[in-house]
Amino acid sequence: xxxxxxxxxxxxxxxxxxxxxxxxxxxxxxxxxxxxxxxxxxxxxxxxxxxxxxxxxxxxxxxxxxxxxxxxxxxxxxxxxxxxxxxxxxxxxxxxxxxxxxxxxxxxxxxxxxxxxxxxxxxxxxxxxxxxxxxxxxxxxxxxxxxxxxxxxxxxxxxxxxxxxxxxxxxxxxxxxxxxxxxxxxxxxxxxxxxxxxxxxxxxxxxxxxxxxxxxxxxxxxxxxxxxxxxxxxxxxxxxxxxxxxxxxxxxxxxxxxxxxxxxxxxxxxxxxxxxxxxxxxxxxxxxxxxxxxxxxxxxxxxxxxxxxxxxxxxxxxxxxxxxxxxxxxxxxxxxxxxxxxxxxxxxxxxx
Amino acid sequence: xxxxxxxxxxxxxxxxxxxxxxxxxxxxxxxxxxxxxxxxxxxxxxxxxxxxxxxxxxxxxxxxxxxxxxxxxxxxxxxxxxxxxxxxxxxxxxxxxxxxxxxxxxxxxxxxxxxxxxxxxxxxxxxxxxxxxxxxxxxxxxxxxxxxxxxxxxxxxxxxxxxxxxxxxxxxxxxxxxxxxxxxxxxxxxxxxxxxxxxxxxxxxxxxxxxxxxxxxxxxxxxxxxxxxxxxxxxxxxxxxxxxxxxxxxxxxxxxxxxxxxxxxxxxxxxxxxxxxxxxxxxxxxxxxxxxxxxxxxxxxxxxxxxxxxxxxxxxxxxxxxxxxxxxxxxxxxxxxxxxxxxxxxxxxxxxxxxxxxxxxxxxxxxxxxxxxxxxxxxxxxxxxxxxxxxxxxxxxxxxxxxxxxxxxxxxxxxxxxxxxxxxxxxxxxxxxxxxxxxxxxxxxxxxxxxxxxxxxxxxxxxxxxxxxxxxxxxxxxxxxxxxxxxxxxxxxxxxxxxxxxxxxxxxxxxxxxxxxxxxxx
Numbered sequence: 001x002x003x004x005x006x007x008x009x010x011x012x013x014x015x016x017x018x019x020x021x022x023x024x025x026x027x028x029x030x031x032x033x034x035x036x037x038x039x040x041x042x043x044x045x046x047x048x049x050x051x052x053x054x055x056x057x058x059x060x061x062x063x064x065x066x067x068x069x070x071x072x073x074x075x076x077x078x079x080x081x082x083x084x085x086x087x088x089x090x091x092x093x094x095x096x097x098x099x100x101x102x103x104x105x106x107x108x109x110x111x112x113x114x115x116x117x118x119x120x121x122x123x124x125x126x127x128x129x130x131x132x133x134x135x136x137x138x139x140x141x142x143x144x145x146x147x148x149x150x151x152x153x154x155x156x157x158x159x160x161x162x163x164x165x166x167x168x169x170x171x172x173x174x175x176x177x178x179x180x181x182x183x184x185x186x187x188x189x190x191x192x193x194x195x196x197x198x199x200x201x202x203x204x205x206x207x208x209x210x211x212x213x214x215x216x217x218x219x220x221x222x223x224x225x226x227x228x229x230x231x232x233x234x235x236x237x238x239x240x241x242x243x244x245x246x247x248x249x250x251x252x253x254x255x256x257x258x259x260x261x262x263x264x265x266x267x268x269x270x271x272x273x274x275x276x277x278x279x280x281x282x283x284x285x286x287x288x289x290x291x292x293x294x295x296x297x298x299x300x301x302x303x304x305x306x307x308x309x310x311x312x313x314x315x316x317x318x319x320x321x322x323x324x325x326x327x328x329x330x331x332x333x334x335x336x337x338x339x340x341x342x343x344x345x346x347x348x349x350x351x352x
Numbered sequence: 353x354x355x356x357x358x359x360x361x362x363x364x365x366x367x368x369x370x371x372x373x374x375x376x377x378x379x380x381x382x383x384x385x386x387x388x389x390x391x392x393x394x395x396x397x398x399x400x401x402x403x404x405x406x407x408x409x410x411x412x413x414x415x416x417x418x419x420x421x422x423x424x425x426x427x428x429x430x431x432x433x434x435x436x437x438x439x440x441x442x443x444x445x446x447x448x449x450x451x452x453x454x455x456x457x458x459x460x461x462x463x464x465x466x467x468x469x470x471x472x473x474x475x476x477x478x479x480x481x482x483x484x485x486x487x488x489x490x491x492x493x494x495x496x497x498x499x500x501x502x503x504x505x506x507x508x509x510x511x512x513x514x515x516x517x518x519x520x521x522x523x524x525x526x527x528x529x530x531x532x533x534x535x536x537x538x539x540x541x542x543x544x545x546x547x548x549x550x551x552x553x554x555x556x557x558x559x560x561x562x563x564x565x566x567x568x569x570x571x572x573x574x575x576x577x578x579x580x581x582x583x584x585x586x587x588x589x590x591x592x593x594x595x596x597x598x599x600x601x602x603x604x605x606x607x608x609x610x611x612x613x614x615x616x617x618x619x620x621x622x623x624x625x626x627x628x629x630x631x632x633x634x635x636x637x638x639x640x641x642x643x644x645x646x647x648x649x650x651x652x653x654x655x656x657x658x659x660x661x662x663x664x665x666x667x668x669x670x671x672x673x674x675x676x677x678x679x680x681x682x683x684x685x686x687x688x689x690x691x692x693x694x695x696x697x698x699x700x701x702x703x704x705x706x707x708x709x710x711x712x713x714x715x716x717x718x719x720x721x722x723x724x725x726x727x728x729x730x731x732x733x734x735x736x737x738x739x740x741x742x743x744x745x746x747x748x749x750x751x752x753x754x755x756x757x758x759x760x761x762x763x764x765x766x767x768x769x770x771x772x773x774x775x776x777x778x779x780x781x782x783x784x785x786x787x788x789x790x791x792x793x794x795x796x797x798x799x800x801x802x803x804x805x806x807x808x809x810x811x812x813x814x815x816x817x818x819x820x821x822x823x824x825x826x827x828x829x830x831x832x833x834x835x836x837x838x839x840x841x842x843x844x845x846x847x848x849x850x851x852x853x854x855x856x857x858x859x860x861x862x863x864x865x866x867x868x869x870x871x872x873x874x
Contacts, residue, residue: 071480075479075480075481078480078481079480079481079483082483126481129481130481130482130483132485133483133484133485134483136485137483137484137485
């Protein structure tokens, strides 16, 4: 089963906006530029990806370097699914992308975070040292920020905040010119801001993907609106990430069974449409190492531009008095080709 | 004359001393039979690997020097020593060979193997958090993955198996267990089990299989490698005997761990019996020796032990070392049936073991003396062959000189009166010693071999026979023999040199008698 993407919940509501907290560390000032997330395990910039970046003047890549997961052994938490940079892309990064800014991102699972309770300092050192080495090894250009991505909740808030403190301390000790940022999920807007220099508001995975009755868990204005009332007063500089991906969720007996994006749902001999984005398997279909069984429900979810546009409009109302950038999640030419040039420009446009 | 008076007085005390004491067999710290210090199973690979290197490069290079290069020197040190642009001077013949022969194939392999070992040992790199920081430093770019690729790219023949083993080792070290097993199967399935590299690689593949949950296949690989410590079975030795009956690690385990304890030995008797009956066991001599040792040492059943040791010597042994021990062990049972010929044969064989070039020479010296003292002389004495017993005692005593590094040029009169030779002679009657002397002087191959200078010295015999006659009250014989003791011999005695013969035997010298300083006697 493919790895799940980080989840977000949705809110909508606006109120008066406050100035964001200013970064305190000595590092290049944050610039408002077009950006993308890169969330695969192999860093491959094919011609269409490079063309996309050039066409839309993408100047910053948020690059997931690895996940932190729980380990049964002595380490407590270990890196997992580290990104691999092939030689061609390494040369590209080294020689042709020196004007690009890279933000290394580390995704921290809740199990990994819990496993390091009271050892957040160790985890912080491990993370910072490893990111530092990966940056050097892969010649990642323009790194002035490290981002932690974690779906922390009330029960794990303290651990995550301690980790953030420790990471900032480690960065300072190593004299790295990095600021620390964190992804901010919609539900986290209601909590105290983590001790970081900046945040990226994740406006995706807003619904409950595992609920068979959810219409679209990737982005849905109804899920988002309740949370937006706190956005304008959020005490961190925030950029905003919008989704451009799609996926297929599999349910068996109304229970979530997996995520894929490879099924040909237009093949009516195998899948029978049931409603706007639902399909029923009409026969047993071999799939990777398993089997999609006759009667399984497939829900096709995508990031519909109109939905993005609606959400973005509401968010911009809140951020109108602040500086911010827009980010596309994530750089996948296969998905991005579903959007017109104007739509992409619209997503990147600030205050439009 | 004073000396005669002194001896007369001393002789009055002698019967008391002689009755109360001895003869005492010298207590000699002798290395045990069969039992040995244990090796780790992997030690065998190390030794075998060194010999393999020796056969691959030059049998003129000592193993110790190969070991220095192959195992001891670091990656950096090795690269420094083999750097073609800046070679360092060295006395190590392996480095000299590698550089002079320009054997780049061997140099490249060893450099890679050391790189893997260094990376594997490096705690930082073993950490799952490790990530290299330099891409242009090929050695450290991506840790062991770099070495894996390098090893896999080798397309030669000479080091094919060695490279394949290194790949397995590195894959295991990087937790790539499935890949390790797959690679092992793909490379080594067609290679004979006798291959050292196959066995060593099998250990890593076995370890990988444990991680993957396949303990059955893992056990077969561990058994092939002789790694009984890693076996997931109830009785590792029984499994080893079944799977790899001639693995040297089995007997090493029996000799080091089992043989040191009577209960363990008894517990493993069925295994030894089973081994003797197993047609796949080549070295049955080892197992028969095991049984002989058990029955003699722990079961007080010397007849059974003798049967097994005789049987053992008709079978094949895994090593000359063990076979030689078995040969010596058999001598311990021969006391009752000894002939001059068999003694001579045994002594000559023992003498060969005491070759000064042999690292075991000292152990064999002690082992041989112990057989003579403890096993042969009592039997010879029991059957009244005093001459042979005394000659053997003198022969064994003489071996003691080199043991303690004493000067060979001792004074004739300085023979150790505490030695077993003198104890034996002193325990006889004077007429018996006269007969012994006559027999000793007769010429036989054994006596000619054993008779040393002191045994040909009439002064020593005359002195002792006369003294014994004094003890017996046979003063005529005493005077007869003591008069024949030459003045030079008397002067060479410590008793004389210490001034005791110059003292009046009828005067009490408390300041000397009560102050018994050992230094006066040495």
